[in-house]
Amino acid sequence: MGKAFIYTLDTSIEADVSFKELYEMLNKNPIEPFERFRDEIESILDRVHRVKINASFEDESKKIIVLDYTAFCELGNVNVKIIHAKSLDDGLKEFYWAREMGKLRQY
Numbered sequence: 001m002g003k004a005f006i007y008t009l010d011t012s013i014e015a016d017v018s019f020k021e022l023y024e025m026l027n028k029n030p031i032e033p034f035e036r037f038r039d040e041i042e043s044i045l046d047r048v049h050r051v052k053i054n055a056s057f058e059d060e061s062k063k064i065i066v067l068d069y070t071a072f073c074e075l076g077n078v079n080v081k082i083i084h085a086k087s088l089d090d091g092l093k094e095f096y097w098a099r100e101m102g103k104l105r106q107y
Helices: 019-028 032-036 038-045 088-101
Strands: 003-008 011-015 048-059 064-073 076-085
Touching: 003 038, 003 088, 011 038, 019 032, 019 048, 019 064, 019 076, 032 038, 032 064, 032 076, 038 048, 038 064, 038 076, 048 088, 064 088, 076 088
Parallel strands: none
Antiparallel strands: 003 011, 003 076, 048 064, 064 076
């Protein structure tokens, strides 16, 4: 079990989505999770003009998903992550470990 988080500009907010829902959205359309939480993301970044998914990491056994996006907004190009993990720190650690090991799915 775990929680979901939106993480950008050193700010995190909890998101209401299960591992299963997030996994299904990711595999249907990788932009869909961002769109589902656009209002929450824009509450931090203001208006987002365009979004691009950079990479994702999934570990079904640990119930971890990390989606890495670039949001193009008034502040410039801003990194946004949507994470499902036991904790925000666990999700970030797993993502950066996977990046170092070359285990990210690139888009």
